[in-house]
Amino acid sequence: MKWLLIFAILLSTISISRAAEESLGTKIKKGFEPSPTPSRKHRKKKTTPTPSPTPSPKQKKASPSPSPSPTPKGKSKRKKPSPSPSPATEESPSPTPAETPAPPSSGSRASGKKAWPNVSLSPDEIADYDSYPSKVRQILDAGLALTKQNLGYTYGSADPKNGGMDCSGFIYYVLKQNGFPDVPRDSSQQYVWVRKSGNFKAVVSRKEDSFELDDLKPGDLLFWRGTYNIDRDPPITHTMIYLGREKRTKKRVMVGSSDGRTYNGKQRWGVSVFDFKMPPPPTSGDAKISPVFVGYGRIPGLSED
DSSP: OHHHHHHHHHHHHHHHHHHHHHHHHHHHHHHHTTTHHHHHHHHHHHHTTTTTTTHHHHHHHHTTTTTTTHHHHHHHHHHTTTTTHHHHHHTTTTTSSOOOOOOTTOOSSGGGOOOOOOOOOOGGGBTTGGGSOHHHHHHHHHHHHHTTSOOEEOTTOOOGGGTEEOHHHHHHHHHHTTTOTTOOSSHHHHHHHHHHHTOEEEOOOOOTTOGGGTTOOTTOEEEEEOSSOOOOSSOEEEEEEEEEEBTTTOOEEEEEEEEEEEETTEEEEEEEEEEOOOOOOOSSSOGGGSOEEEEEEOOTTOOOO
16 A cells, blocks of 8 residues: 555656646747747838838939939020020121221231132223323322232221221321321211312212212222211211222222122122122111211312323
8 A cells, every 4th residue: 555655646746747847838838939929020010111211211312402403504505505696696787898897906807707818909900090190090009009918907097007907097098198188087077078178979879870970980989877886977987999990890899998898799808909889778777787878079189180
């Protein structure tokens, strides 16, 4: 009996220990089982919020930065070429034979403009040149000699030593050198000088075969108004000396200094021979910038012998 009791006690203790071991094992398993579930939840929570805030601020910062930068550049590039054609429209009247004063600081060529070479004619190339009065030939010879010096158009100059002359400066220099000490300096006063002498012929027609040009003779002074915008009275702005007709072409020619008149349809800048043509009708409503031929007259005191 004693052994049976001892054996029974041993069996109960073993079963109790196994049960305790099993309960402890289940507890341990249960303790390990819930731990992974919250860890997964925390990973999901951490992963989901972290990517969402990082791209959103990058997209917001990237979107405003390029948008303002190209728009002003595009506007600035579009605005800059727009004023460029305006200088082109301002120079549109240049093909018409008109005088445009260059600033006194410009060189022998007016504002560096490109032009065809200046033209000179010999007396043999002018029809009936030998029959001209001696004083007229003297004046024309002096003017033609200046056309061989490659002189440009220099506003405000009346001396070939400056490398160029303006239109009235050419008249002033040539007549001063040939015995006309009272010749005025500017074209407006030269016009008044001729008008007071009573030898002026007004021209209203724009046709080159007009009867108003029947009395035109070599050595006469020619006058225009409206070749450039200036406020003066009388409004004469350009003058030259009539040469006669070219022997080869039979066309009327003149000599002087110009800022863009033509010979054979090509513009020249400076002291040269030019075609004498009646200007076309005005292309602008402003009469001050539309060249108009006013008339011609004999040089006061010029001998007809």
